[in-house]
Amino acid sequence: MLGAIVRTHRERLGISQEELAARVGVSVRGIRDIEAGRVARPRPSTVRLLADAFALSGAERDRFCSDLLSTRRRRPADPSSLADWPVPGQLPADAEYFVGRCAELHRLTALLDSAAPRTTVVAISGMAGVGKTTLAVHWAHQVADRFPDGKLYVNLRGWEGDGASMAGEEALRTLLGALGVSPARMPVEVPAQDALLRSLLVQRRMLLVLDNARDAEQVRPLLPGTSGCLVLVTSRSRLAGLVVGHGAWSMPLDMLTAAESYALLTRRLGPARLATEPAATAEIIERCARLPLALAVVAARITTEPELRLRDLAAELRSSDGELHPFAGVDPATDLRTLFSLSHGVLTGSAARLFRLLGLHPGAEFTVALAASLAGIPAARVRPVLAELVQASLVTRVGGDRFALHDLIRAYARELVRSTEPDAVRACAEHRMFDHYLGTALASARRLEPSREGLPAWPLGAGVVTSPVGGAASAATWFARELPTLLRVVEWAGVTGRGAHAWRLAWAVTTYLQRSGRWREQVSMQRAALTAARAAADQVGQSYAHRGLARAQLRLARYDLAEAEARSALELSRALDDPFGQARAQQTLAAVFTGSSRHQVAMWHSRQAFVLFRAEGRRGPAAESLNSIAWSNAQLGRYHPARGCARRAIRQLRAVGDRHGEASAWDTLGYAHAHLGDQVAATRCYRRALRLFTMLGDEFLQAEVLLHLGDARVVVGDLSGARAAWRRALSLLDRLGHPGAEALRGRLSG
CATH class of the missing domain: 1.25.40.10 (Tetratricopeptide repeat domain)
Incomplete structure (x- = not known):
């Protein structure tokens, strides 16, 4: 019957067995076996492909598929006792507010198209709240019709804490039950359950969504052993074991784009609500750091508090100073602090400690050397610790030896380090961090301008690791990448009473800022350095900061401000009886008067500087x-x-x-x-x-x-x-x- 049906449709189209095989994507021998009656139980996927090849649609297609599939002899796991297996449809409901992720959806579909008839495993990883499950379920609904033998879903509870993670035996029993295995027929031993699951999936075209996996070990017993299935695994872990041992496709999930974030809020709140307050909307997206769950939390709050204006919510997020309390909720599944704590709770002791100490870092990105300095251990020892944080999706590698913390995860780390680490531990780690930046910046400044009169060597504390610096180009690259962080470090050094670090670090960055035209950043950094030096009653530091400010204001053609700063530097240098400082201040005044076209006055100051420099050798x-x-x-x-x-x-x-x-x-x-x-x-x-x-x-x-x-x-x-x-x-x-x-x-x- 099966062979006759296929032969009739092929001959109707007037195509050969070879042409049909090419259309279906099977071997010519396979078509011959079907038409000769040697295939009694065709795969549903093959039946569907045959219907496509014959250009069947509507009722005719349904009748064709029904006729061919009715010939299949269901093979139960235990042929003596199990009835025909059911076709499970366990996918959770699709997300009502799904937006974006076009690239990821396209990649998943492309993988599915290229994988048939192999079994493919896709590991979707990312931090808590980034939308891993939402993406997996949404795409699964899109392609559900391509898996006629069923769709399985199981929440492995890998990150729920308190021992709630689903054991392998429970997961196997859940899947076997969905496939029609009654408790009475369920094998007792886990290896037998594993074998039974693999047997039931043989020659089936099924989609398995294994959600919220803890690690590769939790997933391995649930993977099909033969071709035809697709497995989506979501996890906060990168699941490197699946990638290495099972050829899984790794799909790390990042934040939404700004446009996708706006679209998400639009879907939840309506375009009219956002259009009335565009600036507040943009700030809310920024403060939520484009994390889908954070956006959903604030959207829910706006929905349930209709009197709350967007600008008021934006102000609240701004005033929270990076804290997580605006994203708190009564439901642990949507409370960011709770979700992050579960990721932190499964780390090893060294990884958990480093994660907390990273909360002291004021920048978005950091290097291996910075992490080593915070932890007070060599770079070689900190690398595997960072690898664990990357695997747990708490830290992201952004290239080479550089890593980053998502803004909200950094806020959680900052909360942890303040609440759990003793003051002395925090102070020592901060001091090592400041030493790291100062030591690297001084070395980089020497590469940029070897002839520049340098500061005395700064003694680095125990456990400090500086970043390797090559030539001038490498030094300039380091300054360019670290500049936003360096400004925050200078400010934070002043706040924490480390004025000596602050003004020296600002001095070290001056050559790079002058040459690259970053004069406004130079003004900001030198002002922070001056504030720190004044707080420390450090007159030497104040004179250096005044001189740096004068140079920056000069390049910005603010000649009155530049002159005032240079004169302040000169007065301090005289009070300190510092001839070299006086000479530098005179030289700066000469440059200021040159810029304002007062050349006779500039000549006088240049001569004063020349005499002082020559006297100092x-x-x-x-x-x-x-x-x-x-x-x-x-x-x-x-x-x-x-x-x-x-x-x-x-x-x-x-x-x-x-x-x-x-x-x-x-x-x-x-x-x-x-x-x-x-x-x-x-x-x-x-x-x-x-x-x-x-x-x-x-x-x-x-x-x-x-x-x-x-x-x-x-x-x-x-x-x-x-x-x-x-x-x-x-x-x-x-x-x-x-x-x-x-x-x-x-x-x-x-």
């Missing part, structure tokens, strides 16, 4: 002051003295290896040559300066040299070359947000 800084004198001479129309001073400065700066100072001196020499009528020499000097500044990454001074180069090209009649140089300068100034960009834009448009 500081050859490099003295040569920098000599170049400042040369520049003031040039601005005052004294081009021959300027040229001589610039040449002397270049020789001395090159001798001490100060490439940045040398680049500035080449720019000065080019300017003098240009005004003495030697445009060829001027262009040559400008290009040397430009190469050095480009190599050093100082975009602002690259722009200044390009301005001068453009002026030189105008003199020789090369207007296109001049405009090209100015356009490059404008691009740099725009990127830096420098106020001089508008004047240059006007010149180009004129």
Whole structure:
């Protein structure tokens, strides 16, 4: 009967057995066996594929499938006693407010399409509340019709705490019961139950959703032994054992995007409610850190408190200062603190301790070296501890040796460390953290500017691990990635009474901030450093912070503020009887007056700095002051003295290896040559300066040299070359947000 039905449809279409085999995706021999009657029990998936190949639909398709499946002889687990097995449909209800996850849904479907007829295991992992179960159940409903033999679901309760995790025997009994095995026929021994489950799944096309698994060991006995099934496993653990031992596909689940988060709130609250308060809506999404469960909790609160305005809720979340109490609930299944505590509760002692100490870290990302410093152990010992936190979805690896804590998980870690760790333990861990950042920043600053007069070496405490620093490029990359954290560390060091760390760390970051044009960040950091130094009554630190503030305000063309800061630094250095500090302050004042075009005053301060530096035997800084004198001479129309001073400065700066100072001196020499009528020499000097500044990454001074180069090209009649140089300068100034960009834009448009 089966063979005749298939043959009739094939011949109706006028296709060969080979063509039918290709359409169905089976071997030619398989089609021959079906038509010859050698296959008495076809798989439901094969029947469905045959119906597709014959282009059957509607009632005709239903009749075809019914006729073929009615020929199947059900094979019970115990042929002597079990009736035909049922077709279970155990999926929970689909989520009413499901949004987004398009990439994940597409990937799951693609895996299903490519996996047939193999059994595929997909491990969906992620932190508590990220929507693992919601995604698994939603997709399972989408593809339910592709599993005609049934859909099984079991909550393994792997993360419910208090010993509530489902034992392997209970899970096996649950699945076997769903497949029609009565208690009387249930094997007593777990291995026999495992074998029976595998037998019942042979040649079946079934979908198994194993939800909330603790680890791979809990899942292994429940996996089918033959092809045809698909298994979705959700867990807070990455389930590496399934990936390695069973070829499972790993699908870590991240937060929703901002657009998906907005769509979720729209589905729950309605578009009109959100449209009236767009700014508050955006802040709520940010404060919930795009975690689906957190968004659902606040949405439920808004729904049950209709008088609550979105702006009031946003203000409440803002004032909570990262605490979890706005996300508390009476239902443990939706209380974030409870969910996070269950993940923390299953960690080993060393992993739980590190997780708590990470609550002291003020940044979003951290390195292996930082984690080692917090724990006070070598980097090699902290790596497996971090791996455990990653497996538990409490920490995320963001690349290389860098990791991150989700905002709300960091809030939980902060609560834990404050409530469980003694004050002395927290203080020691914080001190190691500050030492880590200061030690790494000082080493990086030396790579960026080897000739810079450094601070005395900072003694690192026991257990401190600094990040490895390569060359200048590696140092700049480290500063760029750590900058948001470094600002918070400087502020936190001041709050905790570690002013010495605060102002030294701000000093170490100065070269990077100056060269990269991050002057506003420099102002913020130096102000925090100044506050910390004042709180510690540290006059040396105050003088350094005032000088750093002056340099930043100068680059922002805030000359009055820059002068005030530089004079404060000079007064403190005099009070401290610090000639070197006085020289640096005089040098800073010279730069301020140069910026405000008061060149005669700038010349006086440069000479004061030069005398002080030379008396202290500081050859490099003295040569920098000599170049400042040369520049003031040039601005005052004294081009021959300027040229001589610039040449002397270049020789001395090159001798001490100060490439940045040398680049500035080449720019000065080019300017003098240009005004003495030697445009060829001027262009040559400008290009040397430009190469050095480009190599050093100082975009602002690259722009200044390009301005001068453009002026030189105008003199020789090369207007296109001049405009090209100015356009490059404008691009740099725009990127830096420098106020001089508008004047240059006007010149180009004129």
